[in-house]
Amino acid sequence: MTTTTPAPTTAAVRRAISSTPRPPRPGPLTAALAFGWRGMLKVKHVPEQLLDVTVTPVMFLLMFTYLFGGAIAGSTSAYLDYTLPGLLVMSVLFTTVYSGVALNTDLTKGVVDRFRSLPIWRPAPLLGSLLGDSVRYVVAGTVIIVVGVALGYRPDGGFPGAVAALALVVVFSFGLSWIFSVLGLLMRTPNAVMNAGFMAIFPLTFLSNVFVDPATLPGPLEAFVDVNPISVLATASRSLMAGEPDGAAIVVSLAVAAVLALVFIPVTTRLYRSR
């Protein structure tokens, strides 16, 4: 050895090793929130990643309102009133696909091994990152509402109505994102997750009442659109924005979210451990 390196000094390392009384195990919530914090730090370091969750929905909003609005609803402003609560649903639901993509990307890194070797509540890493993603959902939804207002949209339900609609959509998306987490754990590459995710969410969103009134559709299609949970969610969102909450639609939306979470949380937790 020709060079000696003074740092890190063995003494300092030894001190750091010996000075650790073991703290008690963290509670499930603490662990999950720590993972949520991790997700938000990533947004803080690379804020550009919010671009895809904001630009795409705004493009859709402009395109549908000005390109198809007149043809569908007679005037762009009338169409904006109809479609904005639905576009809110679409923009946030599209964002949930990215949760699966992010999880898949995470799995290719060594850090997951460390998380899995920690004595923590098992669903914590997944729950935490989806809680962190919920912040992205709020951003995506807020952007749509703000741009809508800038284009002349005035919800009858006012500010509280818009907030309530946003909250409902975010809660629903939290439930839905567990499906994409399963995809993220099963598929080989982030791109595959993205493709599969959009292949499912794209037709489901268009075959709903987000863009058009289903009354104009052929019978069987109308029947499908009516039972599509995304239609129910869009109806609920519309009713809250309009200041006339549709209790049934809201309850069904929440119930669907709860069922998705209850079914897929155990599945994802299991897959996360065994992969």
Place this chain on the structure above:
Amino acid sequence: MTTGTALAIEASGLGKSFGRTRAVNGVDLAVPAGSIYGVLGPNGAGKTTTIRMLATLITPDAGSASVLGHDIVAEADAVRELVSLTGQLASVDEDLTGRENLVLLGRLLGYSRAAARDRADELLEAFDIAEAAGRLVKHYSGGMRRRLDIAASIVVTPQLMFLDEPTTGLDPRSRNQVWEIVRALVGEGTTILLCTQYLEEADQLADGIAVIDRGRVIAEGTPGHLKASVGTGSLRVRLLDPARRDEAAQVLERSVGPVVAEPEPAALSSTGVDAERAAIGVAELARAGIGLAHFSLEQPSLDEVFLALTGHAAEATDDEATTGPATPATDTLQELS
């Protein structure tokens, strides 16, 4: 802490298949508490799979093992409380800063926010990464990343630490720093299971070594035993005059043993030669008036260890590629220099 004669790891017949590949095929280990135990083998020998089973990341499909007295399958949670893992790929989050990584782990291990921050700062200072604390880990050098990785493993001092190829791809200076840290850790009573493909690393650090090949332990003992079974290394000479190679080979065969002609026309080598005999061999060449351009005595490479122990060369297979995240490109079998 640990009791004197206890075993930190006891494994018998541990096995694991991935598809049709038998990655680990009946590994027995007995690792004394408070020591550094080296698991030496080429890429694909089953080292990483063994470590991942012992660290409860994957479940074995044959055999059993206990870590610090707890069964790795039935009492996996108890094992996780006592061990920490520094994986082959750095087990830190590249998209966060060094400090954020340590604070996150502190929180996950149960520290309050303030205590997690204090602990992070203490570790950053001790491991000489304080200056880079606020930088994203993806911009760290290999050595810094490794030190952070080890710091992350001792946010709460583990009783047992798994170190998977901690110096692969590091420059000599960073490698020495990592070795210093490992020695400090074991000095404070932590048991370390060290996987490596470098004989020199196992020799420098380990109290005991298991050599693993094709999923099985093929030799076990102290570094001294192992080296004795291989010889000290290989003597290599390069002649001034290639035309005299046959003559030189005869001289060397008489003094050091079997000689091999190297591809280079003026070079000869002989494996399994200790320093004394090498000196005699070189002196004999000089006495015979055969001029030397260069001579060297090299430490045995892992290849030579394998050749001596198994009769076949250490081959890198791609078994290990199926056991987890992709193997880094630098991870090829290298000769010791």
